Amino acid sequence: MAERVVDRHNQYLRIEGVTKRFGDFVAVDNVSLSIFKGEIFCLLGGSGCGKTTLLRMLAGFESPTSGRILIDGQDMAGIPPYERPVNMMFQSYALFPHMTVAANVAFGLEQEGVARVEIDRRVGEMLDIVKLGEFAKRKPHQLSGGQRQRVALARALVKKPKLLLLDEPLGALDKKLREHTQFELINLQEQLGVTFVVVTHDQEEAMTLASRIGVMNKGQIVQVGTPTEIYEFPNSRFVADFIGSVNMFEGRLIEDEPGHVRIRCEELDSTVFVSHGISAAPDARVFVAIRPEKIEMTRGQSAEGENCVGGVVREIAYMGDLSVYLVRLDSGRMVRVTIPNIERHDERIVWDERVLLRWQPSSPVVLTQ
Amino acid sequence: MVAAPYLWLVVFFAIPFAIVFKISFSYMVTTQPGYAPLFEWVEEAQRLVATLNIANYQVLLQDSLYLSTFLYSLKVAAISTVLCLLLGYPMAYAIARSAPTTRNLFLMLIILPFWTSFLLRVYAWIGLLKTNGVINNSLLALGIIDQPLVLLYTDFAVYVGIVYSYLPFMILPLYSNLEKHDLTLLEAASDLGARPVKAFFKITLPLSMPGIVAGCLLVFIPAVGEFVIPSLLGRTDQLMIGTVLSAQFFGARNWPVASAVAIALLLLLLLPILLFQRYQQRELEAARR
Numbered sequence: 001m002a003e004r005v006v007d008r009h010n011q012y013l014r015i016e017g018v019t020k021r022f023g024d025f026v027a028v029d030n031v032s033l034s035i036f037k038g039e040i041f042c043l044l045g046g047s048g049c050g051k052t053t054l055l056r057m058l059a060g061f062e063s064p065t066s067g068r069i070l071i072d073g074q075d076m077a078g079i080p081p082y083e084r085p086v087n088m089m090f091q092s093y094a095l096f097p098h099m100t101v102a103a104n105v106a107f108g109l110e111q112e113g114v115a116r117v118e119i120d121r122r123v124g125e126m127l128d129i130v131k132l133g134e135f136a137k138r139k140p141h142q143l144s145g146g147q148r149q150r151v152a153l154a155r156a157l158v159k160k161p162k163l164l165l166l167d168e169p170l171g172a173l174d175k176k177l178r179e180h181t182q183f184e185l186i187n188l189q190e191q192l193g194v195t196f197v198v199v200t201h202d203q204e205e206a207m208t209l210a211s212r213i214g215v216m217n218k219g220q221i222v223q224v225g226t227p228t229e230i231y232e233f234p235n236s237r238f239v240a241d242f243i244g245s246v247n248m249f250e251g252r253l254i255e256d257e258p259g260h261v262r263i264r265c266e267e268l269d270s271t272v273f274v275s276h277g278i279s280a281a282p283d284a285r286v287f288v289a290i291r292p293e294k295i296e297m298t299r300g301q302s303a304e305g306e307n308c309v310g311g312v313v314r315e316i317a318y319m320g321d322l323s324v325y326l327v328r329l330d331s332g333r334m335v336r337v338t339i340p341n342i343e344r345h346d347e348r349i350v351w352d353e354r355v356l357l358r359w360q361p362s363s364p365v366v367l368t369q
Numbered sequence: 370m371v372a373a374p375y376l377w378l379v380v381f382f383a384i385p386f387a388i389v390f391k392i393s394f395s396y397m398v399t400t401q402p403g404y405a406p407l408f409e410w411v412e413e414a415q416r417l418v419a420t421l422n423i424a425n426y427q428v429l430l431q432d433s434l435y436l437s438t439f440l441y442s443l444k445v446a447a448i449s450t451v452l453c454l455l456l457g458y459p460m461a462y463a464i465a466r467s468a469p470t471t472r473n474l475f476l477m478l479i480i481l482p483f484w485t486s487f488l489l490r491v492y493a494w495i496g497l498l499k500t501n502g503v504i505n506n507s508l509l510a511l512g513i514i515d516q517p518l519v520l521l522y523t524d525f526a527v528y529v530g531i532v533y534s535y536l537p538f539m540i541l542p543l544y545s546n547l548e549k550h551d552l553t554l555l556e557a558a559s560d561l562g563a564r565p566v567k568a569f570f571k572i573t574l575p576l577s578m579p580g581i582v583a584g585c586l587l588v589f590i591p592a593v594g595e596f597v598i599p600s601l602l603g604r605t606d607q608l609m610i611g612t613v614l615s616a617q618f619f620g621a622r623n624w625p626v627a628s629a630v631a632i633a634l635l636l637l638l639l640l641p642i643l644l645f646q647r648y649q650q651r652e653l654e655a656a657r658r
Contacts, residue, residue: 059560081559094557098575107571111562159561 006211012037012195013058013163018067020053020219027053029219030067035212040189040196042206045216046242051199054216055165058197059088072162082111087156088165091172093148095140101151102127102136108159126158129188146177153185157192166198170205182208203243207231215239231291236369240289247295247335249288253280261366262306263288267333273306275361280368287367292338294363297325299349300356308358311335313351323348327355393628396422404624425629435613435630439637442610445524445599446592449531450539453588454581456532457539461580462573464540465547476544479537491530491601498526498602522604530598535591539584546580547573579652586645590638610634 013035020028028050035041043051056062058069060081069076076084087108096104102123109119127133130150140148149169156164169185170178186209189196200206206213207227214224215238223235234240237248251272255262263272263286272288280286303310314334315326318341325337335357341348349355395404409418429435464475482490497503498520505517520526550573558568596611603609608616610630618627 061556061559081556082562082564086560088557088560090553090557092551092553094551094553096554096557096572107558107563108561111567155561 006039007037010037011035012072013041013197014070015054015058016068016070018054018057018064018069020050020057020062021065026219028057028064031219031221032067033214033221033224035195035197037195038193039211040186040198040209042198042200042210042213043216044200044203044206044210044213044242046201048218049216050219051201051216052167055088055167055197055199058163059086059165060084085162086165087159087161087163089149089152089156089167089169091167091169093140093152095148095151095155097140100137100139101132101143104140104151105155105158108155112159122158126154129191130154145172146181149173149181153188157188157194160192161194164194164196166196168200168202169198170200170202178205185209207243215242217242232365234289234365234367237287237289237367240365240367245292245336245338247290247292249290249333251286251288253282253284253286256280256282260361263366267331268309268329269331270303270309271306272364273361274364274366278366278368280366284368289365289367290359290363292324292336294359295335295337296358297327297337297339297349297355298358299353301354303356307361308356309335310354310356313349313353313355316351325349327357389628389631392624393425393632394421394423395625395628396424397623397625422625425626426633428626429629429633438608438610438613439633441607442593443637445527445531445609446589446595449528449535449592450585450589452528452532453536453539454585457536457543457584458577458581460536461540461543461547464544465550479540483537487534488597490534491598494526494530494533494602495521498529521602524604526602527599527604527609530602531592531595534598535588538587538591542583542587543577543580546577546583550576579648579655582648583645583652586641586648590641590645593638594634 011034013033015031015033015035018028018031019026031050031054043054045051053062057064058071058076060076060079060083063077071085096107099107105123105126106119109122114122124133124136127136130153132147132150132154135143135147135151140151143151149172170181173181182205185196196209198206198209200209210227212224212226213230215222215230217238223230223239225233230239231243234243240246240248249265249267249272251263251265251268253261254264254271256277258277260276261274261278263274265272265288274288278286300310309329311327311329313325314328315324317324320341322338322340325339327335327337329335337357391407392404395407398405405420405422407419407421409420410416411418460479464472464479467475495502499505500517500519500521502521504520505514508514509517554572554576555565555568558572559565563571594611594614595609596615599609600612600615603612614627614630614634617623617630
């Protein structure tokens with residue numbers, strides 16, 4: 001991710017205590033959020049977590065039941081979508097089938113009453129930016145999925161909105177195109193300096209695109225942070241489990257010092273020494289989360305000391321660049337370990353071998369909720 | 370098995386059409402079947418003689434009565450089509466945008482009249498429109514008028530009859546089109562700055578054009594040849610072509626002239642029918658994409 005210009009003093013989008021109810025169902029539950037000018041903010045969550053409803057409220061298609069939304073200091077209450085300085089790129093692209101690419105892109109400018117000459121110029125410019133200049137006269141049904149997406153993007157951006165909302169922008173694309181488009185989107189955003197709010201259920205998409213991520217669950221924002229913060233320092237079991245894979249062990253806090261903690265885990269039949277302090281009651285029940293790539297695996301018989309446990313390799317998934325090992329501990333618990341395939345094939349650890357798993361004291365994350 | 374539709378068309382359309390076409394070149398005789406044969410085998414000369422009487426067609430072109438009748442029919446059909454469109458579009462739109470359960474109810478209500486006799490419904494209008502009818506009596510009773518209005522046997526009555534009878538033919542194709550519209554397009558239009566009315570004219574209306582064309586043609590084409598409604602409700606001084614055809618065929622028993630009128634009517638409608646075919650074709654292709 002390149003360095004982008006984010007104005008952290010400008011709380012461009014403020015969502016204050018917004019709740020949305022549909023009858024008895026609470027879709028968005030008291031969400032408060034500040035999004036800075038120039039950043040790409042991702043709302044990440046599974047189906048039904050409320051992220052799309054929140055996005056629609058930003059666009060103006062739904063009104064909050066309570067709370068308010070301010071864009072560049074202006075309260076959006078009662079302001080319909082066609083009067084907001086916000087544009088949206090829909091999941092289905094919603095291109096007008098009876099209009100050419102150029103007419104689609106020009107639509108928003110026509111509504112503003114911009115002069116024809118100016119419209120043609122800006123449309124031409126925008127189409128060149130998204131590299132669709134030669135497709136101006138085509139109709140949407142004559143374009144590929146990736147091309148349609150670029151038209152949708154051009155159509156939304158040509159109006160130079162204060163905020164661009166993207167609803168699952170990469171969902172309909174195949175893997176290779178998705179990767180390519182991810183970087184294109186980032187470049188475009190840096191070039192134009194527009195603030196993006198992206199809604200997605202795909203954590204890879206969120207991790208790549210976002211400067212900050214807001215993880216949502218059941219209508220609430222569970223954690224807000226940079227991709228690194230979310231991944232390395234999840235604040236709850238839900239977030240730790242939602243992003244990437246994680247090994248979660250239940251344990252008891254036996255030592256709690258400012259600089260370190262010790263946790264006794266039955267499943268590991270060992271003690272975990274973590275090199276940072278946490279805030280919890282003594283003897284509390286906690287969870288230790290260790291990411292698969294943070295675990296070292298070597299051949300060995302007996303585990304000794306802290307942060308070490310022994311097991312037998314049960315499953316191996318070869319992914320090419322790395323391998324995923326499922327190791328069965330003596331306690332019966334399965335642990336997921338990811339090892340990059342550095343060694344040559346014949347030297348790698350195979351099924352049913354006894355191994356020792358170790359990790360650095362700084363690697364585990366201790367979670368109390 | 371693939372040939373079955375073609376067989377049907379040949380038996381029920383091509384052959385009857387050929388028969389009518391043949392008769393139109395004949396002339397009336399008092400014997401049965403009522404028209405002279407086209408082909409005659411002349412024994413003496415050992416020849417097949419074909420007699421083509423084009424006088425029937427000449428009459429159509431030369432007699433101003435026929436010309437004014439054709440024009441009147443086109444005018445009535447055109448105005449009825451426009452009225453059906455103006456009335457039918459809002460109705461089709463409302464049904465398409467209503468909740469699925471109410472939608473089915475509305476569709477049922479539109480189709481329900483077809484379960485009753487067409488003739489009876491037209492007769493019902495006589496009861497409503499006549500001088501001593503329901504409408505006049507209600508207006509008199511309410512004191513809105515003091516003399517009964519002349520509603521029956523006027524152009525107005527014909528329009529009422531045709532629009533009432535043909536409205537479902539406008540509503541159903543329109544509904545079928547409108548119901549398939551992607552509503553996120555309207556959200557996108559709104560997001561881009563278009564107010565709801567603007568969005569209707571720029572997005573919904575153009576996309577509903579195939580439905581409009583289908584509905585208009587489904588009303589116009591049969592309306593031109595309509596004869597029950599003008600016969601029962603319409604003026605006596607200006608006839609529609611359907612009435613004339615019926616008078617010639619049943620009244621004067623002049624099959625050749627009646628056939629010529631029928632063929633002329635078909636030629637008149639050739640353009641609208643071809644247009645309809647072309648639009649259907651385009652719709653099929655669009656649906657396949």
